[in-house]
Amino acid sequence: xxxxxxxxxxxxxxxxxxxxxxxxxxxxxxxxxxxxxxxxxxxxxxxxxxxxxxxxxxxxxxxxxxxxxxxxxxxxxxxxxxxxxxxxxxxxxxxxxxxxxxxxxxxxxxxxxxxxxxxxxxxxxxxxxxxxxxxxxxxxxxxxxxxxxxxxxxxxxxxxxxxxxxxxxxxxxxxxxxxxxxxxxxxxxxxxxxxxxxxxxxxxxx
Amino acid sequence: xxxxxxxxxxxxxxxxxxxxxxxxxxxxxxxxxxxxxxxxxxxxxxxxxxxxxxxxxxxxxxxxxxxxxxxxxxxxxxxxxxxxxxxxxxxxxxxxxxxxxxxxxxxxxxxxxxxxxxxxxxxxxxxxxxxxxxxxxxxxxxxxxxxxxxxxxxxxxxxxxxxxxxxxxxxxxxxxxxxxxxxxxxxxxxxxxxxxxxxxxxxxxx
Amino acid sequence: xxxxxxxxxxxxxxxxxxxxxxxxxxxxxxxxxxxxxxxxxxxxxxxxxxxxxxxxxxxxxxxxxxxxxxxxxxxxxxxxxxxxxxxxxxxxxxxxxxxxxxxxxxxxxxxxxxxxxxxxxxxxxxxxxxxxxxxxxxxxxxxxxxxxxxxxxxxxxxxxxxxxxxxxxxxxxxxxxxxxxxxxxxxxxxxxxxxxxxxxxxxxxx
Numbered sequence: 001x002x003x004x005x006x007x008x009x010x011x012x013x014x015x016x017x018x019x020x021x022x023x024x025x026x027x028x029x030x031x032x033x034x035x036x037x038x039x040x041x042x043x044x045x046x047x048x049x050x051x052x053x054x055x056x057x058x059x060x061x062x063x064x065x066x067x068x069x070x071x072x073x074x075x076x077x078x079x080x081x082x083x084x085x086x087x088x089x090x091x092x093x094x095x096x097x098x099x100x101x102x103x104x105x106x107x108x109x110x111x112x113x114x115x116x117x118x119x120x121x122x123x124x125x126x127x128x129x130x131x132x133x134x135x136x137x138x139x140x141x142x143x144x145x146x147x148x149x150x151x152x153x154x155x156x157x158x159x160x161x162x163x164x165x166x167x168x169x170x171x172x173x174x175x176x177x178x179x180x181x182x183x184x185x186x187x188x189x190x191x192x193x194x195x196x197x198x199x200x201x202x203x204x205x206x
Numbered sequence: 207x208x209x210x211x212x213x214x215x216x217x218x219x220x221x222x223x224x225x226x227x228x229x230x231x232x233x234x235x236x237x238x239x240x241x242x243x244x245x246x247x248x249x250x251x252x253x254x255x256x257x258x259x260x261x262x263x264x265x266x267x268x269x270x271x272x273x274x275x276x277x278x279x280x281x282x283x284x285x286x287x288x289x290x291x292x293x294x295x296x297x298x299x300x301x302x303x304x305x306x307x308x309x310x311x312x313x314x315x316x317x318x319x320x321x322x323x324x325x326x327x328x329x330x331x332x333x334x335x336x337x338x339x340x341x342x343x344x345x346x347x348x349x350x351x352x353x354x355x356x357x358x359x360x361x362x363x364x365x366x367x368x369x370x371x372x373x374x375x376x377x378x379x380x381x382x383x384x385x386x387x388x389x390x391x392x393x394x395x396x397x398x399x400x401x402x403x404x405x406x407x408x409x410x411x412x
Numbered sequence: 413x414x415x416x417x418x419x420x421x422x423x424x425x426x427x428x429x430x431x432x433x434x435x436x437x438x439x440x441x442x443x444x445x446x447x448x449x450x451x452x453x454x455x456x457x458x459x460x461x462x463x464x465x466x467x468x469x470x471x472x473x474x475x476x477x478x479x480x481x482x483x484x485x486x487x488x489x490x491x492x493x494x495x496x497x498x499x500x501x502x503x504x505x506x507x508x509x510x511x512x513x514x515x516x517x518x519x520x521x522x523x524x525x526x527x528x529x530x531x532x533x534x535x536x537x538x539x540x541x542x543x544x545x546x547x548x549x550x551x552x553x554x555x556x557x558x559x560x561x562x563x564x565x566x567x568x569x570x571x572x573x574x575x576x577x578x579x580x581x582x583x584x585x586x587x588x589x590x591x592x593x594x595x596x597x598x599x600x601x602x603x604x605x606x607x608x609x610x611x612x613x614x615x616x617x618x
Contacts, residue, residue, distance in 0.1 A: 026556075028556045029606065031562050031563050032553075032555070032556025032557055033556075035556060035562070036556065046463075050256060050463075051252075051256075051262055051265065053259075055465075056463060059463065059525055059529050059533075060525070060529075062526055062529070065529070065532075113265055113266070114268055116268060116271055117264075117266075117268070117271070131342070135341060135342065135547060136547065136552070137552060138344065138550065139344065140234075140342070140343060141342060143238070144229070144232075144235065144238025144241060144242065145234055145235060145238055256462060257458075257462075258471075259465075319471055319472070322477055323470075323471050323472075323477070326477075327471075341547060344550065346438060346548070349443070350435070350441065350443070350447060350448065350548070351438075351440055351444055356443050
């Protein structure tokens with residue numbers, strides 16, 4: 001489906017550029033920046049494909065590699081101007097996680113994995129590139145600390161199966177679920193929503 | 207075997223709660239805490255299954271997911287009281303590594319892997335959930351620094367093959383090997399035993 | 413091929429000892445040091461084999477395990493004297509990445525993966541043991557920051573396919589490509605060459 005590939009490329013661009021920005025802050029060299037961009041962009045899908053034992057997408061389709069090389073060059077050259085693209089990048093990233101969640105979920109469903117596991121697989125596809133990026137940059141992954149990000153993916157996954165249960169057609173399903181991911185993520189950022197953080201009450205008492 | 211599943215669930219609970227506690231210390235949000243609990247509980251088994259190319263247990267049996275969700279909620283709600291459960295948690299964890307070592311080892315033996323590799327697979331099953339937990343929380347894994355933990359697993363593995371060589375029946379074998387893991391770990395904690403740490407003698411000289 | 417196995421063992425020794433040295437600096441215990449040595453030595457090949465869905469080399473050939481145990485013991489015992497072996501270790505490591513790049517690349521080519529992906533697989537084989545070592549020691553991987561290391565592997569990979577395109581025989585190809593990796597790496601260290609690091613121009617402006 002051409003439209004899906006187009007969205008996939010937008011997501012890859014956004015993920016790659018978020019990798020470039022994180023790696024530049026850590027003062028990595030050119031190769032390090034490219035590798036972080038690469039792993040941020042394909043890491044979630046790679047972990048998904050290892051878990052479900054599917055062929056790994058970027059190893060069989062050079063489009064990903066070329067898009068990531070292009071995005072890295074673009075981001076490195078225009079690094080001083082990227083602030084002007086911030087909203088576009090955020091939008092691409094949000095579209096990316098919506099799409100990756102649905103694609104991952106559908107791959108899991110084809111393998112007849114149970115619904116909650118399929119939601120987990122979709123969420124892993126969308127989120128683990130960013131987790132790997134943060135681990136390689138020696139940070140606690142940002143999605144574990146202060147963003148409604150994976151939560152948006154899980155919300156979309158639940159809507160997908162709820163609609164399915166109600167008998168909605170699969171393709172229509174997928175579009176709505178992806179949109180739910182995108183809308184939840186947008187609302188969370190616009191209204192600065194966060195999940196509660198549960199501190200340990202009496203750390204002294206341990 | 208029902209008894210084995212029961213022990214497996216105890217281990218999963220202990221591993222999940224150790225993940226919750228580590229994640230809470232890092233001030234993660236609710237989703238982050240759940241993910242760390244999840245990865246701590248299933249990470250070792252997942253890496254084992256990837257290495258031996260077996261189906262990944264938690265993807266085909268929802269029990270793990272539900273037990274981890276339940277443990278996370280329990281730990282989050284009673285976080286101020288968990289200190290009273292410390293001994294039970296330690297005991298569950300110790301039973302968990304004994305069991306996981308033996309299960310992992312037996313899976314490797316079925317694939318006719320050599321004895322030292324089977325011991326490695328068992329040890330990975332038991333220990334790498336905790337390693338992943340510490341990496342995601344941006345710590346050097348605790349088992350590399352100051353605990354007789356993996357060493358207990360390796361000791362149990364060696365006993366397993368020694369008994370096997372002496373002609374002891376496989377199931378009896380397994381029970382004894384698991385018990386060795388548990389006893390070595392208990393003794394190490396009770397008597398505060400540690401492996402020697404080998405410092406570099408002349409760091410200045412490098 | 414006996415000669416290849418011999419080079420492979422030299423590379424394994426060098427990688428294992430680099431793991432031992434990093435782990436000792438972090439004051440790990442004996443088990444932690446061994447595990448870091450093990451993962452540094454086999455990590456790149458393991459990730460390669462997971463990605464290309466091949467059997468994992470160290471699980472089916474005990475030579476790796478024994479070489480790593482021997483290297484760890486040697487390094488731990490002679491830790492104060494390792495400074496005298498520094499050049500040999502550097503040379504082993506350099507031979508190791510040359511060899512691992514070519515072996516990884518050839519495995520990918522046999523699976524008919526595209527040329528740039530095969531180069532990536534070769535580079536991953538050579539470099540990711542060191543990346544995993546640094547992650548487990550809670551450092552930003554050194555190859556992302558300040559060394560021409562992966563770049564040498566990529567250069568060798570490009571030469572391999574260029575010669576292939578020009579009709580050079582495959583085995584002759586492999587020797588030249590491996591030599592290119594080694595020479596680029598040696599020159600980079602001798603002349604202290606580095607890739608440019610691209611700092612963000614206006615970090616304040618973000």
